[in-house]
Ligand SMILES: Cc1cc2nc3c(=O)[nH]c(=O)nc-3n(C[C@H](O)[C@H](O)[C@H](O)COP(=O)(O)OP(=O)(O)OC[C@H]3O[C@@H](n4cnc5c(N)ncnc54)[C@H](O)[C@@H]3O)c2cc1C
């Protein structure tokens with residue numbers, strides 16, 4: 091059987107795979123990308139973009155209603171059909187022509203089908219009709235196959251055809267009653283979206299709401315969800331699920347309650363897309379997350395095998411996966427050309443920020459924007475820290491932003507280095523504020539110098555000055 095040769099083969103054309111391929115082509119190598127569904131991946135069609143489109147209109151409406159003068163101009167309710175229509179556009183109507191054209195313009199060859207490793211630097215691609223094409227990589231194979239929703243082992247759940255994040259992101263109708271299992275990022279965002287769109291939502295939070303964030307984030311989001319009419323059940327979980335013949339779903343909880351709903355959304359984390367990837371053909375375990383070194387080389391794989399994005403479990407976020415993609419694309423080019431590899435801390439060919447400065451925005455109401463370590467995580471890492479809290483609603487810019495602005499900020503300072511290692515902001519429109527904190531953490535800007543970074547008056551950014559004043563000089 092003949093094989094087509096490329097310098098680099100990328101399996102998975104999500105945001106991460108696309109960026110890896112682009113980077114290696116820009117570095118002068120040839121690249122092929124293998125995709126079994128839509129070019130653009132989860133983020134474009136079933137995750138980041140459509141879910142944020144579902145949330146945005148409700149958020150804008152709430153903002154207008156919090157402002158005298160603007161409030162009076164809002165006379166109608168949310169136009170659900172228009173929101174869903176705008177979401178469809180943001181999901182490109184689940185067509186990938188635009189991204190396929192981009193691949194062509196970037197000089198990347200697309201092979202459609204299921205990609206499987208079939209030996210050292212060999213990938214077999216099985217197309218829709220069953221035909222198999224064999225590809226060989228001269229330098230590297232990069233696995234960027236992403237992740238899928240995890241379905242917990244709850245009796246009856248799988249048979250009940252639950253919604254996962256995919257159905258929640260792409261739904262054509264808003265269910266009357268929605269039960270959400272889980273209370274992490276997907277669960278809280280989708281509870282916010284669907285309650286705004288008119289569903290009666292119940293959220294089952296086994297481990298608390300947003301348990302990975304600073305505790306006040308979960309508390310504020312819980313309070314606001316409840317104010318919006320969402321029933322948030324803390325410390326409980328689904329123990330059995332059944333869909334009846336009329337289509338209703340019956341959920342039994344650990345505390346013996348029975349809840350009836352039209353749909354049940356499972357949002358309890360992710361599982362790697364490595365079950366059908368031929369990992370056993372290269373000595374690795376199918377179905378496992380792919381552990382990697384800082385240059386994204388797979389532990390226990392050949393020197394030619396890399397993994398980037400969700401599939402390596404370092405940080406399940408598009409921006410962080412694309413950051414890894416830039417590092418891995420460049421390191422493959424450097425190694426192919428025999429150039430020096432810059433793999434020291436914060437070097438060009440490593441993703442140092444994955445461990446120390448990952449920003450994330452949860453688009454709930456209020457928004458939760460964070461970067462770096464929470465106080466609990468910093469303590470667990472053995473750092474000697476000081477925690478500085480400040481009421482975000484007390485800065486002048488917040489009072490101007492909206493009536494009764496409520497928010498909270500926390501800065502975590504490493505007392506030995508006198509630098510910030512974590513910052514969390516909770517409040518309306520804090521999303522756009524977090525990048526300043528990312529720069530302060532990545533740049534390891536000393537607190538003494540931060541006093542000279544003066545926030546403009548009257549903006550919500552004045553929180554920076556208030557946090558410094560509270561810390562003391
Ligand atoms: C509901 C939801 C909302 C989210 N919102 C945000 C957000 O607002 N911001 C953010 O930063 N992150 C968000 N995320 C996370 C983000 O979607 C992921 O981190 C991101 O999609 C990971 O990109 P990736 O390229 O690694 O994987 P994916 O986007 O999953 O792409 C992997 C691609 O590989 C393909 N593939 C898999 N196996 C094979 C195979 N064997 N052969 C061929 N092709 C294969 C898949 O079809 C897919 O196209 C969200 C996630 C969810 C679930």
Ligand SMILES: NC(=O)c1ccc[n+]([C@@H]2O[C@H](COP(=O)([O-])OP(=O)(O)OC[C@H]3O[C@@H](n4cnc5c(N)ncnc54)[C@H](O)[C@@H]3O)[C@@H](O)[C@H]2O)c1
Nearest residue numbers: 242272273274275276277296297327357358359406451452
């Ligand atoms: N705005 C964003 O950046 C954004 C939005 C959505 C998703 N994402 C990414 O997608 C990934 C997946 O999100 P997710 O919400 O599925 O995972 P997650 O890890 O954020 O939350 C899962 C939650 O489910 C809980 N849980 C686990 N098993 C459970 C069970 N059997 N019953 C009840 N609860 C259970 C966990 O305690 C956890 O709180 C995240 O890592 C996140 O980074 C990002």
